[in-house]
Amino acid sequence: MKILVPIKRVVDYNVKVRPLSDQSNVDLNNVKMSVNPFCEIALEEAVRLKESGAATEVIAVTVGKQASQEQLRTALALGADRAILVESDTLAEPLVIAKALAKICEDEKPHLIILGKQAIDGDNNQTGQMLSALMGYSQATNASEIKLSADSADVTREIDGGLQTIKISLPAIVTTDLRLNEPRYASLPNIMKAKKKELNIINLSEMGFDTSIRTELLSVELPPQRAAGVIVESVDELIDKLKNEAKVIS
């Protein structure tokens, strides 16, 4: 069984992102970039399935700028067998990314595609579902458990009301939630080995579909800032403030 894991290069989750001074975009100058945390979880799941014998090959793929090779190397160090970069000069929108991934799926014919439920830059939560619709594959989003069999998978999903389990027939798309697993760290020997693994580059513009922008970014600003609060000295003062100043309890 072949597993495809699409990943994304994003700002590290510890970075506090701010707008550029002209508010034209976010300021990404000299900030640390990482593999999107949800993609790390996706990759970890795929690698574990390979280690357990359920899968035979794990392919990491990203649609992004040239610098995304760095994140693909990380994926290779974490256990992916080979990697594909679909290179684009600009940051592609989710539908374009999904279309590029669909092309890769047509070539590679994976049985399972595991990807993060959202990327922590745009917080869109779209790509997996779009890819699934484009391919006509089944989907299970927000997975916290995957039980794989030969031609189907039982996936437990985190939904607003609690947990839901569905059965999806393969080939299928699964998007990961935070509690699916705890990703490992890459070991030094594996980082060295990853340098020699296969990494192929395809150009997005040569994939044969329209990649033009469908959403224009007009501006980026800080959210409204909250006025500074006060430190209360005691529980009594807190209750008094909530009752008589904020008037939120009676």
Add this chain to the structure above:
Amino acid sequence: MKILVVAEHDNSTLKGSTNSTIAAAKEIGSDISVLVVGNSCSSVATEVASLDGVTNVMLAEDEIYSNFLAEDLAKLVESVSDEYEYILAPATTFGKNFLPRVSALLDSQQISEITEVVSSDTFKRPIYAGSCIATVKSLETKKIISVRSTAFDGVVVGPSEAPISNVASLDSLNISSFVNEDLAVSDRPELTAADIVVSGGRGMQSGDNFHLLDSIADKLGAAVGASRAAVDAGFVPNDYQVGQTGKIVAPDLYIAVGISGAIQHLAGMKDSKVIVAINKDEDAPIFQVADYGLVADLFEALPELDSKL
């Protein structure tokens, strides 16, 4: 401008997220159709028909829609989408599951989780866990939009009843099926709808200790929430999680106990009207967004608070 809103419900009652989505639709235009898809859910259609701003209701009932599986739901939405310029759904796990499929099927780039309608093609939405707000303009002729419920005050019952028509169901794609569900049952208000939310973090130390919060929540008529760390540690189930990847809440009062205030947690609660933080570390970032901060050991502060309320 014809707008289609896809309703969220549980086959018997409408979810408040739908009322908020209709409110967002009203800021775009006045011709609003609501599609109710489910199984034996005509009572939901009747409920929607009474809401302010709704022009007409379409009802599709079939067993295959009982559990709102994304593949079949998206296909049905696509089948009725022709005449609409806008398709809206709540940005809840329900809407997030199927709406991007509709977007792909109709080849129109979706705009996720809007918090403001600036004009008919321009919207505001949080990015980077709410660290920044982007203003984006959709160049699509058919706009597909998910709506953050807490950003729009839900519509209430209006002066007239909208007509209800039936929509034919389609054959199931038969590529996925429902196995089972483990839904939380609670006498407390729902987290996203509650006026007061009391949340606990890693500082609570155990699931048992959450009873300290439960008791206060019951006195205040509040819902109980949690940080990711508390959910990951198994103190409480996943549906308690507030934050970037959990639930977005904006109650009148949010009380964060033993929560440090990571940006991913703030993303889910910083639009609350009044925020209280109880934490023993005076440097915890949560105090930067708190209106009232109490630097204290929660194991002393909570019993005292409970006894004095």
